[in-house]
Structure formats: C-alpha cells, structure tokens
Amino acid sequence: MIAKSGFTLDANRKIIQCGKAQYEAYCKIHNEAKGLYGVPFLYFERLDALYGKIVATMENVKGFGETVVNLQNEIAKSKGKASCELTRLSFIGCEIVEAASVFAKAPDHMNMMLMLPENLRREFILKLLADDKRS
Known part of the structure; x- marks a missing residue:
C-alpha cells in the first residue's frame, strides 16, 4: 500500500497516511486492507527487518495482510x-x-x-x- 502514490507511513504514529476516499478505493481492489485505516502498525520495523525491502516497497509480497498474519x-x-x-x-x-x-x-x-x-x-x-x- 505504501508503495502506491499518495500513501505514506507516519513513522511516529506508525500508521499509513492517505485520504479516506483513496483508502476505500484501494480496499475495493485489495480486500486484505479493509479495517486498517488509522490502525497503528506497531511491528512495522520488525516486519521490515524480517522481510527487508520487500515489505517497505510491497514488491513480491502476496499482500500486506498476509505478512502481518505471518508475523x-x-x-x-x-x-x-x-x-x-x-x-x-x-x-x-x-x-x-x-x-x-x-x-x-x-x-x-x-x-x-x-x-x-x-x-x-x-x-x-x-x-x-x-x-x-x-x-
């Protein structure tokens, strides 16, 4: 998600930042992202350490939701x-x-x-x- 234009990670609050409408449009295509708006990702650094740049850029990952479940x-x-x-x-x-x-x-x-x-x-x-x- 954060690899998409308009999505950023707020490192202090550990949440993905984007407009609500943009998020809802993304969720129509990516069901695994539903329910993540405004939710802090407390283990983002650990995900990044475990999966390297793959998580940071979302390349070659089946889905961020799957990665969170794996962690x-x-x-x-x-x-x-x-x-x-x-x-x-x-x-x-x-x-x-x-x-x-x-x-x-x-x-x-x-x-x-x-x-x-x-x-x-x-x-x-x-x-x-x-x-x-x-x-």
Missing part, C-alpha cells in the same frame, strides 16, 4: 516456545505468570532468553524476575 504467527510461536521453556526449566505457576508479564512489557527479553545457551536461561529469568520486583 503474528511467528510471535505466537515464540510465546509458546518461551512458555514451554519456562516449564522445562522448573519454574512454578506464579513464576511463569510473572515472567509472562515481563515478556509482555519487553518482548525482546523473551527472544533473548530463547537465544541464550540452555545452561544460562534459568539464571536469566531469575534476574529478570528480581529486577521486575525492584522496579
């Missing part, structure tokens, strides 16, 4: 892996809930935990939980 699926998979890993590391229920709360505030912490060597993961989570209690 949401990847995030859900990471959350599932993190939850399983916390259980495997012998954390109990309340600790898992607290860790999930930390991950919700700072998703990069979840990704970092999953990238660490297995022998450091428990220690990393314990430090996150301790830091979270102090703040």
